[in-house]
Amino acid sequence: MQAASSNNTFTATDSPQAVEGIEIAVFEGEAVLFDERAAMVHHLGAVAGAAWMCCDGDTTVEAITAELAEIFHTSAADIEAAVADSLEQFAAEGLLVGYQGPTRFPLTPDPTLADDGTEVLVAPPDP
Amino acid sequence: MRADTKDTLERLRALFANWVDDANTDVPWAFSVQVDNSRQDVAGAAPADGRAQTVPGTGRGPRPVPQLHLGGRLFARSRSADEIFVALASVLGGVLASQDTTRCWLALRAFARGDKAALADVQPAVMSADRSYARHGIAELPTWVVAVEPPSSNTASATIEVPPVLSGLDWSGAALTPPAANGLSYGLAGIVGIDPKSESGDQQDGFAAGPGQQLASFGARHPSAGWFVTVRQLVETGHAAFAPDRQAARNYILTWLEPDQ
Numbered sequence: 001m002q003a004a005s006s007n008n009t010f011t012a013t014d015s016p017q018a019v020e021g022i023e024i025a026v027f028e029g030e031a032v033l034f035d036e037r038a039a040m041v042h043h044l045g046a047v048a049g050a051a052w053m054c055c056d057g058d059t060t061v062e063a064i065t066a067e068l069a070e071i072f073h074t075s076a077a078d079i080e081a082a083v084a085d086s087l088e089q090f091a092a093e094g095l096l097v098g099y100q101g102p103t104r105f106p107l108t109p110d111p112t113l114a115d116d117g118t119e120v121l122v123a124p125p126d127p
Numbered sequence: 128m129r130a131d132t133k134d135t136l137e138r139l140r141a142l143f144a145n146w147v148d149d150a151n152t153d154v155p156w157a158f159s160v161q162v163d164n165s166r167q168d169v170a171g172a173a174p175a176d177g178r179a180q181t182v183p184g185t186g187r188g189p190r191p192v193p194q195l196h197l198g199g200r201l202f203a204r205s206r207s208a209d210e211i212f213v214a215l216a217s218v219l220g221g222v223l224a225s226q227d228t229t230r231c232w233l234a235l236r237a238f239a240r241g242d243k244a245a246l247a248d249v250q251p252a253v254m255s256a257d258r259s260y261a262r263h264g265i266a267e268l269p270t271w272v273v274a275v276e277p278p279s280s281n282t283a284s285a286t287i288e289v290p291p292v293l294s295g296l297d298w299s300g301a302a303l304t305p306p307a308a309n310g311l312s313y314g315l316a317g318i319v320g321i322d323p324k325s326e327s328g329d330q331q332d333g334f335a336a337g338p339g340q341q342l343a344s345f346g347a348r349h350p351s352a353g354w355f356v357t358v359r360q361l362v363e364t365g366h367a368a369f370a371p372d373r374q375a376a377r378n379y380i381l382t383w384l385e386p387d388q
Contacts, residue, residue, distance in 0.1 A: 030339030039350030043343035
């Protein structure tokens with residue numbers, strides 16, 4: 001499995017595939033992804049949202065670029081960079097098959113224990 | 128807990144007799160209970176042993192309303208001292224109930240009318256003790272957390288549940304009337320937040336969060352598919368909003384909790 005970095009670029013013949021289990025909500029001009037594995041919510045703009053919808057493992061980067069150029073009434077050259085950037089972001093977040101997302105370490109302080117071993121909620125956090 | 132008078136402290140001890148642990152005296156207080164409106168607290172740090180230090184009131188000026196603080200946050204405020212004790216029991220019940228990690232718990236403010244409730248993702252200082260709600264028959268629920276159940280094939284809309292008050296309390300010993308033993312459920316009518324500030328720190332003019340931003344912002348409050356589905360439904364039905372200020376947020380809540388909504 002590859003670790004995504006700014007040096008990894010997708011070639012025109014690559015066919016990025018979204019990992020399974022990502023909830024998606026599509027709105028006009030934007031989309032929201034929910035990755036329960038990573039407990040992350042991703043807010044996507046129009047181009048990124050459309051690119052995500054094309055990550056089916058069968059559509060090449062070149063085809064994605066051409067399709068989005070038609071959707072957004074622009075040239076492939078003008079939208080190519082935005083598509084590439086979107087795919088890089090997806091890979092960096094581990095949302096594409098074959099790419100590992102960042103390792104996150106949730107901070108969990110050691111609990112204070114009472115005499116009977118149960119955890120003492122000394123000062124509940126301010127909600 | 129920190130109490131304003133010895134009488135309040137004794138009442139707390141009576142109510143929570145089954146929970147009090149005097150073995151560890153080094154635990155700093157987290158809750159502050161003030162129910163005696165005839166006295167004033169001594170200024171300065173509260174004693175760690177929970178005993179109150181007071182001075183007699185001067186008899187002039189407005190009397191403080193019984194209230195419950197959680198740290199620096201005003202959590203409950205009522206002319207009825209009994210309601211403050213109930214609020215404290217409710218908060219502690221929520222702290223205990225939220226240990227069940229199989230449920231979706233959120234620390235959001237909840238406002239209810241009848242069998243419907245709306246959630247507010249706002250800081251307490253912005254909307255605390257707003258008496259205008261009472262004129263509309265709306266009450267803020269004094270709860271630590273609410274459990275959210277997403278919409279399903281059996282329920283068209285999401286529901287929220289207020290956890291029951293802490294169990295094993297001696298209500299009669301504290302001369303109090305016990306509230307409902309079970310948690311209360313409400314249909315979730317909406318969720319409102321306050322517009323975020325711009326990077327410069329200035330409030331954005333004409334800020335209007337689109338549905339995607341609403342879903343992303345509210346959805347990020349809890350990492351569960353159930354909450355995401357819940358917020359998504361609220362967004363898609365127009366029952367999620369970011370308000371520019373507290374008055375606008377209140378108007379959303381009033382609208383969503385109207386009887387015919």
